[in-house]
Amino acid sequence: MAVHGNKVSKRRKLIGLILQSNKSQMNSNLSSLKKFEPERENLLEEIIEGLSKPQKELPSKLFYDKKGSSLFDEICNLDEYYLTRTETSIMNDNIEDICSVLGMNSLLIELGSGSSKKIRLLLSGLQSPAGYVPIDISEEHLINSVNILARDYPDLRILPVSADYTQPFSLPKFDFIYSKKVVYYPGSTIGNFEPDYASEFLNSVGNRMGKGTGLLIGIDLKKDTKILEDAYNDKKGITAEFNLNILARLNSELDTDFNLDKWKHYAFYNSKHGRIEMHLKSLSDQDVHVNGDIIRFREEETILTEYSYKYSVDDFKNLISQSYNLEKVWTDVESKFGILYFTVK
Numbered sequence: 001m002a003v004h005g006n007k008v009s010k011r012r013k014l015i016g017l018i019l020q021s022n023k024s025q026m027n028s029n030l031s032s033l034k035k036f037e038p039e040r041e042n043l044l045e046e047i048i049e050g051l052s053k054p055q056k057e058l059p060s061k062l063f064y065d066k067k068g069s070s071l072f073d074e075i076c077n078l079d080e081y082y083l084t085r086t087e088t089s090i091m092n093d094n095i096e097d098i099c100s101v102l103g104m105n106s107l108l109i110e111l112g113s114g115s116s117k118k119i120r121l122l123l124s125g126l127q128s129p130a131g132y133v134p135i136d137i138s139e140e141h142l143i144n145s146v147n148i149l150a151r152d153y154p155d156l157r158i159l160p161v162s163a164d165y166t167q168p169f170s171l172p173k174f175d176f177i178y179s180k181k182v183v184y185y186p187g188s189t190i191g192n193f194e195p196d197y198a199s200e201f202l203n204s205v206g207n208r209m210g211k212g213t214g215l216l217i218g219i220d221l222k223k224d225t226k227i228l229e230d231a232y233n234d235k236k237g238i239t240a241e242f243n244l245n246i247l248a249r250l251n252s253e254l255d256t257d258f259n260l261d262k263w264k265h266y267a268f269y270n271s272k273h274g275r276i277e278m279h280l281k282s283l284s285d286q287d288v289h290v291n292g293d294i295i296r297f298r299e300e301e302t303i304l305t306e307y308s309y310k311y312s313v314d315d316f317k318n319l320i321s322q323s324y325n326l327e328k329v330w331t332d333v334e335s336k337f338g339i340l341y342f343t344v345k
Helices: 002-026 040-051 066-075 082-102 119-125 139-152 195-209 225-231 238-254 313-319
Strands: 107-111 131-136 181-185 214-220 263-270 275-282 286-290 293-297 302-309 324-331 337-344
Touching: 040 238, 040 286, 040 293, 066 139, 066 238, 082 119, 082 214, 082 225, 082 324, 082 337, 107 119, 119 131, 119 139, 131 139, 181 195, 195 214, 195 313, 195 324, 195 337, 225 263, 225 275, 238 263, 238 275, 238 302, 313 324, 313 337
Parallel strands: 107 131, 107 181, 181 214
Antiparallel strands: 214 337, 263 275, 275 302, 286 293, 324 337
């Protein structure tokens, strides 16, 4: 029986490979995946260093494995999580103007493409986009997304890159002509970085992409504290599951031994610093093994997993004024969210 099961399993794998091969041949507009995988030792060092700080922390990029990416898609549809629907509404209401600003034959480069849903508004509204480069840390999520996009936009060149875009990587070689590069950075993800780092990161992107490059970016605007805190403490507990999934991922991929029942999601707005803080709170005194090291936690001690800074338009404009000129701003009627367009000086 076991031998028969192995044969069935092998046959299923073979069928899957054939189907995948056929799909790649059908999607002739889809380039092969360019992959930049972080070294395991470097990631371990980053994790151990973060957990050794007085305020223990883990990098938010760990959220986005296959399950984490799927949970984030669920979060985007929650009633409390206004960000996605507000940003999408702004895009829908202003798509002609936005596409006019981006111009014809532009090359779109999306940082943190996820399920590539928002890009569809641009791809459908733009006149003859030259190509699309989705960059995402979750390889499996990226592959699934670009295969669907390649089917739905058969005339669009798609050149996927699996990478942590905050770390060194290179863009694919472009064997076609485009009018300009446009970096698309939706979803207010820039708020996950401390302001000094956000400024340094975007200025480096601008310097790397070159003068005249466009930056279309979403920022979450400052607003009532209750609206902010509700968005990160939803009633269904999806955000809590998303947060705890970091520990599950560490257990699975790096052989740590976090007991998830001894941890609790904790998120609040820090008005002094103008940011949401997301933590995991220890429910007891406990020890956790990480690559042979013992990390001790006190009851009520927290691991910081994410910042989400909130800005005014002027604050953000000043943040990256070294390398960018602000060209256009689109907001909703309640000024909850802003989509800003800059060009590199």
